[in-house]
Amino acid sequence: MQLLLTEILNLPGIEVEDYTDVAGQLILAVEARATEAICPRCQQTSHHLHQNHWYLARDLSISGQSVFLKINRRQFKCQTCGKPFSETLNFIGNRRKQTDRFAQSIVQQVLHSDIHNVALVNDLTDDEVWSMVQYISKKKLNVDVSSLKRLGIDEIALRKGQGDYIVVLVDLERRVPLGFAPSRKQEDVRQVLEGWGAAVLGQIVEVSIDLSGNYKGLVHKLLPNATVVADRFHVMKIVNQDLDTALKTLCKANEQTVDEVEKARIAAALKQSKYALLKPEANLTQKQKVKLEEIREVLPDLAQMHQQKEAFRAIFEQAKDWGDGTFQLLDWLAQAQASFQESVGTICRWFGEVTAYFDNRTTSGVVEGINNKLKLIKRSGYGFRNFDNFQLRCLICWHLAID
Numbered sequence: 136m137q138l139l140l141t142e143i144l145n146l147p148g149i150e151v152e153d154y155t156d157v158a159g160q161l162i163l164a165v166e167a168r169a170t171e172a173i174c175p176r177c178q179q180t181s182h183h184l185h186q187n188h189w190y191l192a193r194d195l196s197i198s199g200q201s202v203f204l205k206i207n208r209r210q211f212k213c214q215t216c217g218k219p220f221s222e223t224l225n226f227i228g229n230r231r232k233q234t235d236r237f238a239q240s241i242v243q244q245v246l247h248s249d250i251h252n253v254a255l256v257n258d259l260t261d262d263e264v265w266s267m268v269q270y271i272s273k274k275k276l277n278v279d280v281s282s283l284k285r286l287g288i289d290e291i292a293l294r295k296g297q298g299d300y301i302v303v304l305v306d307l308e309r310r311v312p313l314g315f316a317p318s319r320k321q322e323d324v325r326q327v328l329e330g331w332g333a334a335v336l337g338q339i340v341e342v343s344i345d346l347s348g349n350y351k352g353l354v355h356k357l358l359p360n361a362t363v364v365a366d367r368f369h370v371m372k373i374v375n376q377d378l379d380t381a382l383k384t385l386c387k388a389n390e391q392t393v394d395e396v397e398k399a400r401i402a403a404a405l406k407q408s409k410y411a412l413l414k415p416e417a418n419l420t421q422k423q424k425v426k427l428e429e430i431r432e433v434l435p436d437l438a439q440m441h442q443q444k445e446a447f448r449a450i451f452e453q454a455k456d457w458g459d460g461t462f463q464l465l466d467w468l469a470q471a472q473a474s475f476q477e478s479v480g481t482i483c484r485w486f487g488e489v490t491a492y493f494d495n496r497t498t499s500g501v502v503e504g505i506n507n508k509l510k511l512i513k514r515s516g517y518g519f520r521n522f523d524n525f526q527l528r529c530l531i532c533w534h535l536a537i538d
């Protein structure tokens with residue numbers, strides 16, 4: 136029976152010596168087969184058993200039954216330095232209450248769920264699960280920045296309306312976040328970047344940023360070889376904002392219209408027009424297409440702005456190269472100057488960064504998917520009393536080297 140259990144347990148070098156069943160939990164008494172151990176102080180092998188030391192640790196379940204190992208972590212006495220020492224066991228860390236493979240299976244569950252649920256399902260406390268996340272991360276978390284060439288810097292609000300922003304730094308080629316800054320403060324972002332070392336910062340060729348102006352100076356200072364690219368989706372957003380503002384202004388103005396028939400006609404066209412106007416035209420629903428037609432008949436000025444907005448998107452989608460994109464953008468700026476005052480101003484101030492997109496079409500588009508995942512993690516709640524916990528919980532999603 137012990138032989139069979141040893142085989143089922145499948146821990147190399149470990150033997151099952153005894154078993155009991157306590158309240159539906161299988162308890163296996165185990166011990167290493169080796170009769171010697173290496174002294175951690177002087178690296179000498181000792182065969183001299185000093186004393187046995189038994190303790191319980193949780194292991195993977197067998198056929199749905201919880202398994203605890205009653206482990207004998209033996210103490211040897213070193214003949215060279217004369218001191219007793221405990222043997223090292225390769226399947227469990229010192230003072231851990233779970234085997235490494237059990238902790239790893241728990242962390243794998245966390246990746247697809249959240250800490251609290253995993254604790255419930257496995258009859259553990261939240262703190263125990265979190266402790267396993269930290270333990271496994273120490274061994275297996277590897278955030279490799281060595282191949283970083285294209286960096287995205289983006290911010291996300293973890294709680295709506297609270298001004299509670301963190302900054303996400305993303306490897307745009309590998310599509311993974313490499314680090315987080317706890318706030319939008321330049322100092323916080325600088326610390327993350329500097330942590331990567333001068334060699335990595337020097338090899339970065341492009342950095343995609345938003346138009347907040349928060350990071351441009353920092354990037355120029357720390358990343359000497361990087362071209363700054365204004366993320367095209369952020370640029371598109373400011374163009375859309377101008378269109379949205381025009382729509383709101385029209386709605387307000389219409390309230391002052393004296394001619395009741397005219398007022399009703401315009402109000403009907405404006406009603407529920409926001410997404411018909413702001414969404415990419417190619418993605419409109421049938422209903423929104425009809426709305427857009429109505430706007431074209433009733434509100435030609437607004438329709439023209441919509442057409443200019445679509446033209447703007449098309450430049451970014453179709454430009455053949457830097458020259459082509461830049462000339463088309465210059466044309467657009469000249470034509471849109473009157474109606475898109477805000478965005479034309481911003482684009483002119485960021486002209487070099489905006490047109491840099493046309494070189495390699497680098498964008499932070501992938502950040503959106505990453506951000507959605509981060510928000511999900513944040514919502515699941517546990518363990519984010521501090522930023523380091525949150526960061527660790529996020530990084531294991533992408534950088535844990537477990538099979």
Ligand SMILES: [Zn+2]
Pocket residue numbers: 174175176177178179213214215216217218
């Ligand atoms: Zn020794």
